[in-house]
Amino acid sequence: MELRQLEYFVAVAEEENFTRAAERVHISQSGVSAQIRQLEQDLGASLFDRSGRGVRLTPAGAAALRHARSALAAVDAVRQAVDEVTGLIRGRLVVGMVTACTVTPLFDALSAFHHEHPGVEIVLLEDTSDRLIERLRTGRADIALVSTSGSPPPGLEAYEIIREPLVAAMPADHPLAEKPQITLADLTSYPVVSLPPGSGVRKVFDDACAAAGVNAEIAFQAVAPTAIADLAIRNLGVAILSESLTAQHRPALTTRRIEDITTEPVLSLTWPSTTNPALRKLLHHCHQSFTHPPPSNRKPQVTDG
Structure with a gap:
């Protein structure tokens, strides 16, 4: 068993894909596959289930993963201890x-x-x-x-x-632009354009809607704030963004504070x-x-x- 085999094993386990793992460790996919097969032969057990479309850990692989990570971490700790002494x-x-x-x-x-x-x-x-x-x-x-x-x-x-508050952004001729401030309930009459789940902005919005008992219609999602703003400019929905993200889109977009979002x-x-x-x-x-x-x-x- 070699350290590089453990490194390749951890990479495949985390990426769940031999190609991505090979890119991560900077060798060919065939090289990673060969080293994993050698490791499995040394251990006397299959570490991965290759029968499906993806690569999944077998029970033996799952048991080995924690120890493989610990071994690699221990080696890194040795290097770091020496590096601290030598200044490298x-x-x-x-x-x-x-x-x-x-x-x-x-x-x-x-x-x-x-x-x-x-x-x-x-x-x-x-x-x-x-x-x-x-x-x-x-x-x-x-x-x-x-x-x-x-x-x-x-x-x-x-x-x-x-950190900054969320705002609703829309064209100047949108009905919500006539209000000095809006509420989550106001948004229920219009489609909403938002970042996808997994972002802080979306988590704040979803939590506030749940707390207020409001069901907002998410018409479009995009990972780029500029795409969300562009969709709002075209009246495809009210954009939900943090305040600074709308600055570069003025005057095409008008912003309003959402008064019942406090987080x-x-x-x-x-x-x-x-x-x-x-x-x-x-x-x-x-x-x-x-x-x-x-x-x-x-x-x-x-x-x-």
């Missing part, structure tokens, strides 16, 4: 970003970190906030930019970037407690970028999914 920073950081979300200071931090520590591989991935948080909790991501309802996710460290979506940089020296260095650069941005970028540019 290396390894791999998986950085998650909620889909269609751009925060310029984060990119500035990644750039500064990469120039200072070129030996660290940076992997970027996009997903919903819910799935990114799950990746953080299971060790499949090191740090992530996530959008949540009301507060950062519990049990994780977080740097809050922005705000929160965009935050989130990570598990860590002794990883590479992550600690990246967090230092993030702190610098968010608190002391370049003169041309004093206000963080946020496009939140």
Whole structure:
């Protein structure tokens, strides 16, 4: 049994796909398959059920997964202990970003970190906030930019970037634009355009509707806030977005506060407690970028999914 075989086994188990696992570990699919077969032969049991369309862990594979992760974590801990003594920073950081979300200071931090520590591989991935948080909790991501309802996710460290109220956005000639403020009940007469489940904005909206006993008709969903705004501009529905996301679409869109939504979506940089020296260095650069941005970028540019 070799460490690389355990690495490939964990990659296939988490990706549930040999092709994606091969891309993740940077070797051919045939190479991953051959190493997994060798590992299964050494263990005397099949680790994956390959009979369906996807790849699923067998009971033996499920039993082995936790120990394989622990073994790889122990090896990483040995490397980190030596690196801390020698001052060397290396390894791999998986950085998650909620889909269609751009925060310029984060990119500035990644750039500064990469120039200072070129030996660290940076992997970027996009997903919903819910799935990114799950990746953080299971060790499949090191740090992530996530959008949540009301507060950062519990049990994780977080740097809050922005929180702001939800608004309803519509063209100036829409009937709701005549009201200075609107309620959730007002929205029930019109189709709604929203982000999909798994985002902080949608969680705030869904929870508020449930609390008020309101059933809003979600006519369209899109992962990009700009797409939601474009649909609203074309009168295909009232857009539900956080306030800053509508600014670039004025005067095509008029916004109104939804007075009975009191919880705000929160965009935050989130990570598990860590002794990883590479992550600690990246967090230092993030702190610098968010608190002391370049003169041309004093206000963080946020496009939140």
